[in-house]
Amino acid sequence: MSLSLKIPNIIVNFTTMAIFNLNVNGKRQEVDVDPKTPMLWVLREHLSLVGTKYGCGIAACGACTIHFDGNAVRSCQLPVSAVGEKAIITIEGLSENGDHPVQKAWLEHDVAQCGYCQTGQIMTAAALLNDNPNPSDSEIESAMNGNICRCGTYLRIKAAVKTASNSK
Amino acid sequence: MTIVKTTINRRSFLKVSALAGGGMMLSFSWLAGCTPAREDTALTLPEEWFEMNSYIKIGDNGVVTLMSPNPEFGTNVKTSMPMILAEELDIDWKDVIVEQADFYPERFERQFTGGSQGIRQGWKPLRTAGATARQMLREAAAKTWNVPVDEITTEAGMLLHTSGKKAGYGEMASVAATLPVPKEVPWKDISDFNIIGNSKKNVEGLNIVTGKPLFGMDHHQEGMLMAMIVHPPSFGLKVKSVDDAAARAMPGVSDVFTIKSLQDDYERNSFDTNAFTELVVVTGKTTWEVMNAKKALTVEWEQTSDSQIVVIGWGGKQTVTIPAGLESTDGHKARMEEMSKKPANILRKDGDPEAAFKKAAKVLERTYSAPYLAHNTMEPVNCFAHVTADEVELYGPTQAPEFVARTVSARLGLPMEKVHIRLARMGGGFGLRAYGHHMVEAAVISQKAKAPIKLVYTREDDMTNGIYRPTYTATYRAALDKDNNLVAFHVRGGGIPEHAVHANRFPAGAVDNYLAEGWALPSNITIGAFRAPRSNFIAGAEQSFLDELAELAGKDPIEFRLQLLARAKNNPVGSDNDYDVDRYAGVLELVREKSKWGEMQGGVHRGVSAYFCHNTYVAQVIDLTMQNNKPTFEKVYAAVDCGVVVNPDAAANMGEGGIVDGIGNALFGELTFRDGAPEKSNFDTYRLIRQVEAPKSIEVHFVKNDKDPTGLGEPLFPPVFAAVANALYKATGKRFYDQPFGKALQVSQSRM
Numbered sequence: 001m002s003l004s005l006k007i008p009n010i011i012v013n014f015t016t017m018a019i020f021n022l023n024v025n026g027k028r029q030e031v032d033v034d035p036k037t038p039m040l041w042v043l044r045e046h047l048s049l050v051g052t053k054y055g056c057g058i059a060a061c062g063a064c065t066i067h068f069d070g071n072a073v074r075s076c077q078l079p080v081s082a083v084g085e086k087a088i089i090t091i092e093g094l095s096e097n098g099d100h101p102v103q104k105a106w107l108e109h110d111v112a113q114c115g116y117c118q119t120g121q122i123m124t125a126a127a128l129l130n131d132n133p134n135p136s137d138s139e140i141e142s143a144m145n146g147n148i149c150r151c152g153t154y155l156r157i158k159a160a161v162k163t164a165s166n167s168k
Numbered sequence: 169m170t171i172v173k174t175t176i177n178r179r180s181f182l183k184v185s186a187l188a189g190g191g192m193m194l195s196f197s198w199l200a201g202c203t204p205a206r207e208d209t210a211l212t213l214p215e216e217w218f219e220m221n222s223y224i225k226i227g228d229n230g231v232v233t234l235m236s237p238n239p240e241f242g243t244n245v246k247t248s249m250p251m252i253l254a255e256e257l258d259i260d261w262k263d264v265i266v267e268q269a270d271f272y273p274e275r276f277e278r279q280f281t282g283g284s285q286g287i288r289q290g291w292k293p294l295r296t297a298g299a300t301a302r303q304m305l306r307e308a309a310a311k312t313w314n315v316p317v318d319e320i321t322t323e324a325g326m327l328l329h330t331s332g333k334k335a336g337y338g339e340m341a342s343v344a345a346t347l348p349v350p351k352e353v354p355w356k357d358i359s360d361f362n363i364i365g366n367s368k369k370n371v372e373g374l375n376i377v378t379g380k381p382l383f384g385m386d387h388h389q390e391g392m393l394m395a396m397i398v399h400p401p402s403f404g405l406k407v408k409s410v411d412d413a414a415a416r417a418m419p420g421v422s423d424v425f426t427i428k429s430l431q432d433d434y435e436r437n438s439f440d441t442n443a444f445t446e447l448v449v450v451t452g453k454t455t456w457e458v459m460n461a462k463k464a465l466t467v468e469w470e471q472t473s474d475s476q477i478v479v480i481g482w483g484g485k486q487t488v489t490i491p492a493g494l495e496s497t498d499g500h501k502a503r504m505e506e507m508s509k510k511p512a513n514i515l516r517k518d519g520d521p522e523a524a525f526k527k528a529a530k531v532l533e534r535t536y537s538a539p540y541l542a543h544n545t546m547e548p549v550n551c552f553a554h555v556t557a558d559e560v561e562l563y564g565p566t567q568a569p570e571f572v573a574r575t576v577s578a579r580l581g582l583p584m585e586k587v588h589i590r591l592a593r594m595g596g597g598f599g600l601r602a603y604g605h606h607m608v609e610a611a612v613i614s615q616k617a618k619a620p621i622k623l624v625y626t627r628e629d630d631m632t633n634g635i636y637r638p639t640y641t642a643t644y645r646a647a648l649d650k651d652n653n654l655v656a657f658h659v660r661g662g663g664i665p666e667h668a669v670h671a672n673r674f675p676a677g678a679v680d681n682y683l684a685e686g687w688a689l690p691s692n693i694t695i696g697a698f699r700a701p702r703s704n705f706i707a708g709a710e711q712s713f714l715d716e717l718a719e720l721a722g723k724d725p726i727e728f729r730l731q732l733l734a735r736a737k738n739n740p741v742g743s744d745n746d747y748d749v750d751r752y753a754g755v756l757e758l759v760r761e762k763s764k765w766g767e768m769q770g771g772v773h774r775g776v777s778a779y780f781c782h783n784t785y786v787a788q789v790i791d792l793t794m795q796n797n798k799p800t801f802e803k804v805y806a807a808v809d810c811g812v813v814v815n816p817d818a819a820a821n822m823g824e825g826g827i828v829d830g831i832g833n834a835l836f837g838e839l840t841f842r843d844g845a846p847e848k849s850n851f852d853t854y855r856l857i858r859q860v861e862a863p864k865s866i867e868v869h870f871v872k873n874d875k876d877p878t879g880l881g882e883p884l885f886p887p888v889f890a891a892v893a894n895a896l897y898k899a900t901g902k903r904f905y906d907q908p909f910g911k912a913l914q915v916s917q918s919r920m
Contacts, residue, residue, distance in 0.1 A: 038456065050385075056852075110367075114593070144859040154857075
């Protein structure tokens with residue numbers, strides 16, 4: 001004998017909030033969020049670190065690039081639950097006074113037009129130079145290829161990465 | 169020295185108060201100082217500010233605050249407009265703090281960013297505002313020292329008297345601020361400029377590279393709700409019903425409702441463009457939660473019927489019919505092809521073109537096309553709004569605050585002066601942000617939610633919301649006589665929903681027999697200004713055609729153009745020709761010299777192009793190499809005549825950006841439709857130019873002259889399309905008629 005149950009046509013999506021103790025820019029930060037929340041939104045809306053930008057939400061533009069355990073990653077695809085103890089560095093934590101060699105090179109070449117993508121560009125460039133202090137032109141191009149600049153400042157970006165690499 | 173009347177600046181001298189002491193709203197660290205933030209050079213805030221006019225405040229210690237009136241979307245007017253003020257004020261750039269003005273029509277003349285007009289139209293008002301403040305400081309010193317004002321000169325923020333007396337501006341500012349505004353003031357001679365023409369770094373540079381909250385997207389206010397919208401998935405659809413039960417049950421959700429952003433009987437302005445006036449709205453605590461709740465909505469859509477709207481545009485009041493139906497790119501192409509064959513509205517006719525074509529020794533006819541494009545600003549559409557019973561506060565990206573303020577005022581039934589708009593730095597504009605639907609939506613949502621809200625579009629919402637660059641076509645026909653002289657020229661252009669023909673532009677005036685025609689088809693897919701509207705298609709078509717025509721005539725493509733320009737100068741046809749022959753020829757000659765045109769370029773394929781639009785003349789030469797059908801842009805030379813160049817390095821940056829953008833759109837830019845729905849909605853399918861495809865090197869050369877400056881945001885963009893097509897022809901032996909050219913090249917997908 002089968003039992004028929006009438007269920008109202010409502011999908012209730014219970015999300016369990018959870019507390020995460022994160023290591024962001026060298027500080028311990030506690031957030032109480034849905035574990036699936038991408039770090040992009042945790043940084044921007046729970047920790048007020050808005051230098052990490054929303055551009056596409058599908059890891060196709062690079063505007064949300066941060067350093068995760070030393071690697072440049074797209075924070076829109078990094079759920080907070082996957083972070084654990086690993087260090088997160090955002091543009092706000094790249095240097096104390098905006099004087100990281102990459103930031104200084106960006107100012108020297110006056111790279112920005114609108115500026116929206118540039119924090120992501122800088123984070124990708126800084127990670128590249130950590131791994132490879134003297135990249136070739138083609139290494140710079142391929143490392144930076146995931147970061148879109150709609151204003152088209154690519155030549156200055158490349159020149160600034162080269163300046164920063166020479167200054168190291 | 170030129171003496172100018174201060175009446176041209178009517179609004180800028182209406183002071184809120186003679187003495188605006190203190191009152192700085194922002195903390196010092198957020199201001200855009202012109203010196204790098206180093207301890208030894210950091211500016212110190214004065215005890216008291218003295219307001220000289222709408223643009224200029226002088227501190228008692230000599231620090232100067234300059235207001236940047238126009239919205240900033242990346243052309244760096246926030247640096248260049250204050251440079252103009254600082255030049256005439258005669259101060260040291262390192263003493264300057266730049267502040268973004270709010271939208272404040274009582275105080276500023278023209279707070280609009282678009283049409284490459286910021287510097288061109290700001291030039292005289294800003295010079296006059298600077299010169300007036302300087303004159304008032306001189307008069308204050310004359311009064312204080314009891315000497316004739318003519319004996320007082322200025323230098324880098326100092327007032328100097330022939331006797332050797334001197335004082336800093338800060339010491340005289342309190343007296344100067346109380347003096348009446350002089351009726352006439354002197355402008356500096358251009359040869360005496362020491363700020364204009366000397367590159368200054370972007371005043372916002374440090375804030376950008378350190379990730380400060382500069383953009384509307386970054387705004388946060390205590391108690392603010394996040395809001396997102398759902399718009400119809402296709403043009404030609406509207407909301408039928410909403411099942412929000414599942415969405416309401418999602419965590420963090422405050423409310424789900426629909427809004428009508430514009431009422432059906434509202435008479436729209438030119439920037440009220442909006443296909444989707446009824447939207448489903450979700451509000452909640454965080455973007456992530458609201459985004460998830462959006463996905464849980466079940467919305468039923470239905471087809472719209474033909475509807476009419478009233479638009480009060482540049483040409484007066486017009487009733488526009490928005491057709492019903494779900495349109496597709498295939499259907500557009502078929503209709504455009506059919507229209508291209510029929511006579512259209514005659515826009516200009518010189519001589520007897522048909523007779524000339526009949527007698528011609530050679531006739532060349534070619535058809536060009538380009539697809540819809542989405543603006544794809546990196547910062548998606550967003551706006552903060554806080555609406556109370558009697559006031560509206562808006563903060564967000566807009567190129568045209570005055571238009572938005574009017575619409576919001578009408579929509580909410582509040583007077584204009586109750587609509588306060590603060591101008592956020594924009595994460596790109598390209599024309600998109602002249603259209604203020606997002607601000608109206610934010611205001612309506614805030615009113616309904618009875619709370620401050622921040623409206624954020626997802627990338628997908630943004631890309632599929634309309635206001636696209638239209639799709640265009642143009643058919644060119646030219647007749648050569650037996651000596652290869654151009655004897656007739658005919659352009660018939662069309663598009664959906666507008667054509668791109670500029671009937672009085674070159675080569676009009678250079679050909680005895682000339683015909684320009686235009687046609688348009690209506691559509692429910694909304695379009696809007698996109699970096700150099702219309703020019704961004706027609707320049708590429710025209711300049712590709714002239715290249716092919718020069719070849720048919722057996723002439724060098726630069727020489728061919730110069731001969732036509734010489735004809736237009738010596739014996740012009742008609743009187744409405746919309747270009748200065750000498751300046752047009754000047755950029756062609758400059759690019760010929762700089763690119764060493766005519767010398768052998770080993771393994772490099774070159775294309776040339778030139779265009780005049782938005783008051784600026786540009787010629788370009790592109791050098792590319794080909795490997796496996798994939799072009800590498802080795803070098804781009806640009807020659808530009810925009811008059812006086814205010815901030816040379818920033819101007820070069822704009823030029824480089826326009827060229828990169830042009831190459832990207834020429835190769836990849838395309839938005840297609842199926843059954844009313846855009847077929848791309850994010851950057852995984854909508855291809856934008858990336859680092860590996862950018863040119864290896866760009867040289868931007870400016871013609872040196874003393875002409876009043878014109879803009880740079882747009883003019884370097886349109887000619888690129890033809891320079892690319894003409895270089896690709898040299899490389900492949902094939903002409904490229906249909907954008908994006910990458911399709912014909914089968915450019916391999918770049919790595920992501």
